[in-house]
Amino acid sequence: MSKPPVRAQELAAQLTAQIESGDLPAGSWLPSERQLAETHAVGRSTARAAVQSLADLGLVQFVAGAGAQVIQRSELSGGELRQTLRQINDRLGDIDRRLASLEAASRSESTY
Helix, strand or coil: CCCCCHHHHHHHHHHHHHHHHCCCCCCCECCCHHHHHHHHCCCHHHHHHHHHHHHHCCCEEEECCCEEEECCCCCCCHHHHHHHHHHHHHHHHHHHHHHHHHHHHHHHHHCC
16 A cells, blocks of 8 residues: 555644544544545545545544544553553463363373
8 A cells, every 4th residue: 555645644643643632532523525625725635545544543434425433442552452462362372282282181081
């Protein structure tokens, strides 16, 4: 995917800041592309690229016929989320090893 134009990146950064600050809370709707273009003195294609960037980041979702809605994000930071996923992965590894051990023990018992 190509990188959006600089002006679209700037607009996406402004909208991201509004989302992160709570000015655009989860469940709220972004202004239309036309409104964003007028308010920020950019073209509609730039506004569209900015909103698409937000969707790519998981900040908004498109709802057919309604626009772009801010979605609920995890309260975990990126680092906390990665650590939690690592812990889950480690625990799954422990479970897999225990299961393999139980299966091996079951096989050896059934051979007698």
